[in-house]
Amino acid sequence: MTTLTRNASPAQHTVRRPLKRRGQSDLKIALLFIAPAMIGFIVFYLVPTLRGIYLSFTEYNILGDPEWIGLGNYQAIAKDPLFWNSLAVTGQYVLINIALQTALALGLALLMHQVAKSTLVRGALLLPYLMSNVIAALLWFWMLDYQIGVVNQFIDWAGLPRTAFFGSEAWAIPTQALINTWRHMGYTALLIFAGLQAIPGHVYEVAKLDGASPWQTFRKITIPLLRPVLVLVLVVTVIGSFQVFDTVAVTTQGGPVNATRVIQYYIYQRAFTESDFGYGSAIAVILFLILALVAFIQMKFLKGNESDLD
Amino acid sequence: MTTTTSRVPLAKPASRRRRPFNPRRAGAWALLVLAIAVSVLPFLWVLRTALSTNSALASQSASLLPADFTFGAFLRVFGLQSPAEAVAEGGSGAAIDFWLYLRNSVIFSSVTTAGAVFFSAMAAYAFARLRWKGRNAVFSLFLGTMLVPPIFTALPNFLLIKNLDLLNTMLGMVLPYLFMTPFAIFFLRQFFLNMSREVEEAAMLDGAKHLRIFFQIVLPNAAAPIATLALLTFIGQWNEYFWPLLVGSQDDVRVLQVGLGVFKSQSPQGAPDWSGLMAATLVSALPVLILFAAFGKKIVNSIGFSGIK
Numbered sequence: 001m002t003t004l005t006r007n008a009s010p011a012q013h014t015v016r017r018p019l020k021r022r023g024q025s026d027l028k029i030a031l032l033f034i035a036p037a038m039i040g041f042i043v044f045y046l047v048p049t050l051r052g053i054y055l056s057f058t059e060y061n062i063l064g065d066p067e068w069i070g071l072g073n074y075q076a077i078a079k080d081p082l083f084w085n086s087l088a089v090t091g092q093y094v095l096i097n098i099a100l101q102t103a104l105a106l107g108l109a110l111l112m113h114q115v116a117k118s119t120l121v122r123g124a125l126l127l128p129y130l131m132s133n134v135i136a137a138l139l140w141f142w143m144l145d146y147q148i149g150v151v152n153q154f155i156d157w158a159g160l161p162r163t164a165f166f167g168s169e170a171w172a173i174p175t176q177a178l179i180n181t182w183r184h185m186g187y188t189a190l191l192i193f194a195g196l197q198a199i200p201g202h203v204y205e206v207a208k209l210d211g212a213s214p215w216q217t218f219r220k221i222t223i224p225l226l227r228p229v230l231v232l233v234l235v236v237t238v239i240g241s242f243q244v245f246d247t248v249a250v251t252t253q254g255g256p257v258n259a260t261r262v263i264q265y266y267i268y269q270r271a272f273t274e275s276d277f278g279y280g281s282a283i284a285v286i287l288f289l290i291l292a293l294v295a296f297i298q299m300k301f302l303k304g305n306e307s308d309l310d
Numbered sequence: 311m312t313t314t315t316s317r318v319p320l321a322k323p324a325s326r327r328r329r330p331f332n333p334r335r336a337g338a339w340a341l342l343v344l345a346i347a348v349s350v351l352p353f354l355w356v357l358r359t360a361l362s363t364n365s366a367l368a369s370q371s372a373s374l375l376p377a378d379f380t381f382g383a384f385l386r387v388f389g390l391q392s393p394a395e396a397v398a399e400g401g402s403g404a405a406i407d408f409w410l411y412l413r414n415s416v417i418f419s420s421v422t423t424a425g426a427v428f429f430s431a432m433a434a435y436a437f438a439r440l441r442w443k444g445r446n447a448v449f450s451l452f453l454g455t456m457l458v459p460p461i462f463t464a465l466p467n468f469l470l471i472k473n474l475d476l477l478n479t480m481l482g483m484v485l486p487y488l489f490m491t492p493f494a495i496f497f498l499r500q501f502f503l504n505m506s507r508e509v510e511e512a513a514m515l516d517g518a519k520h521l522r523i524f525f526q527i528v529l530p531n532a533a534a535p536i537a538t539l540a541l542l543t544f545i546g547q548w549n550e551y552f553w554p555l556l557v558g559s560q561d562d563v564r565v566l567q568v569g570l571g572v573f574k575s576q577s578p579q580g581a582p583d584w585s586g587l588m589a590a591t592l593v594s595a596l597p598v599l600i601l602f603a604a605f606g607k608k609i610v611n612s613i614g615f616s617g618i619k
Contacts, residue, residue: 026440037433040489048466132549194614
């Protein structure tokens with residue numbers, strides 16, 4: 001990984017010795033070093049965040065000035081069936097995507113840990129993740145085509161009815177979830193695999209000596225020791241999953257009917273096709289709050305910040 | 311955290327072949343091979359489709375080799391066919407110029423990567439090696455931006471770029487990424503924290519200034535992590551869709567990912583131009599595939615160092 005080494009000879013002098021001399025801090029030079037990043041942070045992260053919150057309390061269609069309407073947007077959203085639909089659709093997507101992705105990734109990580117630790121195997125599994133969402137979407141849009149897509153050919157040969165993966169309301173969201181599962185499965189597996197590698201081997205040797213079955217070892221040792229990694233992976237993937245947009249925008253554009261109008265696509269439509277920036281910002285604030293809440297619940301509920309490695 | 315792979319040392323290399331058959335290991339391998347096939351085979355299918363003609367695709371939809379082998383789809387994607395030829399081969403005949411999109415993608419990704427990595431390295435140095443009041447508070451604030459969903463800042467940023475009159479310019483597209491990414495600062499700070507102080511202190515005694523230390527000692531020493539970060543950032547920027555879609559919707563600044571979406575929506579009457587679309591997809595994936603072929607190990611081993619992107 002890296003050729004840098006931590007100074008490992010405390011005998012010579014204490015490493016943690018402050019670098020400053022004659023009581024001066026490095027504030028001036030630090031400001032110089034941090035200035036470009038600070039400009040980027042303030043202009044493109046901090047101010048937009050505050051401005052986004054402000055806009056959510058306004059009526060703003062880009063032509064005039066934003067007009068303060070207090071909680072007007074939020075009251076309208078509460079009564080907006082399209083909003084509730086987008087929330088339900090996104091929830092369905094997240095459930096399918098995360099359940100499948102996490103189960104498959106955990107399985108793959110365990111398999112790699114058992115029999116194959118080569119870079120080649122990991123590289124092959126990582127390949128889909130290095131492709132853009134757009135590429136993943138188009139590749140499957142072709143392979144899942146109703147008429148001449150290769151998947152439907154197989155389904156046909158197996159004597160089952162052809163499936164309109166993108167065109168039927170029942171299948172549209174599961175299909176989107178499967179595409180993104182395909183893209184993220186290997187990446188998530190590698191994250192979990194890295195966590196498995198960090199578990200000391202002697203723990204397993206002891207379990208073996210005690211005559212624990214593989215299942216017992218998995219239940220009683222692997223999962224508890226892996227918990228911090230699993231929680232981190234879950235938080236990151238769930239937050240990402242809630243923000244699904246690209247694949248929907250390229251394939252179904254929210255359809256058929258409203259079956260794939262996920263929350264981010266709805267924000268995009270309200271703000272950019274209907275020029276309703278206040279309303280779009282208000283939904284974005286709600287999405288932001290949902291994500292913060294989800295992350296908080298996961299950390300609390302799964303005790304992600306505590307390790308059992310003692 | 312290290313990700314070097316440690317194989318169980320075997321007595322003799324030759325003994326590997328005489329390992330008794332273990333059904334559990336064989337089963338595990340079979341499942342892994344299946345997962346690898348699912349990950350890799352679609353790309354071969356895309357290649358096979360891109361080298362076929364649309365009319366043959368419809369009739370031989372499951373032959374493994376290209377149906378009626380041709381480079382026509384690639385010619386169409388690069389705008390090298392006349393509209394009449396394109397329509398005859400099942401294309402839309404609409405003007406589409408992937409050379410231009412390719413060039414835009416290269417500019418967009420390289421410029422944002424260079425800026426973000428360099429300025430983030432400077433900031434990471436200040437967060438890791440300099441002592442100043444409020445250092446950790448500011449760093450936490452920077453990291454906090456990782457939690458803000460991109461869509462949330464995209465709306466105000468779009469308005470800002472619009473007010474600056476920079477919509478549909480390359481500058482407007484690169485600006486938000488040019489000065490930092492929270493991930494880059496986080497990533498490099500980890501490395502700078504673990505650098506040996508001795509080098510730095512020796513330089514200090516010489517009366518060398520921080521700027522010189524940074525350029526002559528810190529950067530060269532951190533060449534490996536900086537290269538990894540540049541790779542990851544470049545691939546991420548190459549694949550970016552949402553922001554370029556908002557700000558770069560016109561042809562002259564359109565990047566490949568957005569161009570792909572447009573190509574797909576230009577479906578001709580009846581059947582889509584599948585071979586053309588898959589050729590375009592392949593062209594869009596090619597630079598990343600080349601980087602992966604060249605630096606695969608670096609990329610693979612960086613995953614797991616920090617599970618956040």
